[in-house]
Amino acid sequence: MATRVRPSSKRCTVIGGSGFLGRHLVERLVDRGYTVNVFDIRQAYELPGVTFHQGDLCDKQALLVALKDVSIVFHCASPAPGSDDRALFQRVNIDGTQTVIQACHEAGVQKLILTSSASVVFEGTDIKNGREDLPYAKKPIDYYTETKIQQEKLVLEACSKEKGFLTVAIRPHGIFGPRDPQLVPILVDTARRGKMKFIIGDGSNLVDFTYVENVVHGHILAAEHLKADSPLCGQAYHITNDEPVRFWDFMSQILVGLGYSAPRYHLPYTLVYGIALLLWLIALVLRPLIRIKPTFTPMRVALAGTHHYYSCTRAKKDMGYQPPVPLQEAIVRTVESYPHLQKGA
Numbered sequence: 555m556a557t558r559v560r561p562s563s564k565r566c567t568v569i570g571g572s573g574f575l576g577r578h579l580v581e582r583l584v585d586r587g588y589t590v591n592v593f594d595i596r597q598a599y600e601l602p603g604v605t606f607h608q609g610d611l612c613d614k615q616a617l618l619v620a621l622k623d624v625s626i627v628f629h630c631a632s633p634a635p636g637s638d639d640r641a642l643f644q645r646v647n648i649d650g651t652q653t654v655i656q657a658c659h660e661a662g663v664q665k666l667i668l669t670s671s672a673s674v675v676f677e678g679t680d681i682k683n684g685r686e687d688l689p690y691a692k693k694p695i696d697y698y699t700e701t702k703i704q705q706e707k708l709v710l711e712a713c714s715k716e717k718g719f720l721t722v723a724i725r726p727h728g729i730f731g732p733r734d735p736q737l738v739p740i741l742v743d744t745a746r747r748g749k750m751k752f753i754i755g756d757g758s759n760l761v762d763f764t765y766v767e768n769v770v771h772g773h774i775l776a777a778e779h780l781k782a783d784s785p786l787c788g789q790a791y792h793i794t795n796d797e798p799v800r801f802w803d804f805m806s807q808i809l810v811g812l813g814y815s816a817p818r819y820h821l822p823y824t825l826v827y828g829i830a831l832l833l834w835l836i837a838l839v840l841r842p843l844i845r846i847k848p849t850f851t852p853m854r855v856a857l858a859g860t861h862h863y864y865s866c867t868r869a870k871k872d873m874g875y876q877p878p879v880p881l882q883e884a885i886v887r888t889v890e891s892y893p894h895l896q897k898g899a
């Protein structure tokens with residue numbers, strides 16, 4: 555009778571490993587002596603000790619090849635939040651995650667670590683020091699958030715000590731750092747188009763921004779602490795820098811660090827939100843004829859004008875999480891990593 559070889563606890567697959575977070579995670583795992591497979595729709599780089607498998611995570615057969623003899627799977631693939639494509643989010647984040655879970659079962663994977671998002675509880679209104687027991691957003695602010703909620707539920711409900719399949723969800727917030735294709739590039743692009751002159755609201759709203767290496771640290775701690783007798787099974791964990799900062803101070807620091815002016819003039823939150831909503835509706839109506847992508851979407855305005863910061867107490871208690879890179883150092887490292895986005899470059 556053929557016996558299944560028990561995979562080494564240091565063999566893992568990173569789904570979405572070509573992306574911003576995924577690649578930082580892969581690099582850190584390799585440093586820590588893991589054997590890493592990357593599964594992604596694109597291959598963005600080469601790294602000694604890493605095997606790439608190119609494919610769509612909705613394709614179970616392709617996934618099974620990348621999950622062979624692996625004990626841990628990190629799932630950090632998602633369409634970009636700004637894509638606003640409902641069918642794509644449904645296909646990848648919901649149907650695709652179901653496929654990932656099935657493939658994990660078939661391949662005998664023991665642990666699945668999902669990159670969820672703290673936004674699963676965000677409805678566009680203030681959250682101060684929010685804990686993981688806040689209810690999921692009843693009216694999610696966009697399709698991205700709606701499908702991240704369903705995705706997280708699927709993964710946490712799949713946790714089964716009896717089947718030897720353990721799951722956990724990491725909920726980061728506002729990830730930034732070198733190679734981030736979103737936050738800094740969008741900010742600089744907005745500034746270059748002369749649209750970063752205004753502060754939405756009174757500018758006192760506190761928000762979590764999380765350095766990518768801290769998010770990676772949270773994922774690896776979760777993987778290493780996830781055991782049948784640990785409290786992590788089937789749970790979600792906020793992972794942030796644990797240093798809430800005024801949204802507009804953070805943006806200003808990055809802008810000034812790159813040589814741009816900080817926003818100075820205040821606009822009322824409700825006015826900007828109303829305009830963003832109107833532009834979003836116009837873009838929706840015109841979509842069959844022309845594709846317009848407004849910079850200030852309702853989601854971005856809500857994120858820029860409300861308090862939303864989260865407690866990491868559960869992660870500290872259950873897995874000894876402490877953010878290794880403090881916020882100020884993280885901002886300096888990030889600014890230095892974008893010489894090509896400096897003003898005048």
Ligand SMILES: NC(=O)C1=CN([C@@H]2O[C@H](COP(=O)(O)OP(=O)(O)OC[C@H]3O[C@@H](n4cnc5c(N)ncnc54)[C@H](OP(=O)(O)O)[C@@H]3O)[C@@H](O)[C@H]2O)C=CC1
Nearest residue numbers: 570572573574575594595610611630631632669671728729
């Ligand atoms: N960035 C942030 O601030 C936050 C992100 N998150 C979560 O973190 C995770 C990683 O985000 P981030 O690194 O920023 O995102 P990226 O877009 O940089 O990385 C995601 C990767 O997944 C790939 N991918 C997309 N669809 C598929 C598919 N069907 N099959 C295989 N691979 C696919 C992407 O390819 P391609 O680029 O070609 O689409 C990309 O390489 C996501 O789950 C996101 O929801 C959570 C909180 C905050």
Ligand SMILES: CC(C)=CCC[C@@H](C)[C@H]1CC[C@H]2C3=C(CC[C@]12C)[C@@]1(C)CCC(=O)C[C@@H]1CC3
Nearest residue numbers: 635671673727728736737740741744854857858
């Ligand atoms: C107002 C303006 C144009 C600001 C520019 C910066 C924004 C592009 C970022 C500020 C907060 C960021 C953020 C995300 C994406 C980029 C920002 C909107 C997420 C939506 C990414 C995916 C998540 O899971 C939640 C993030 C919250 C913060």
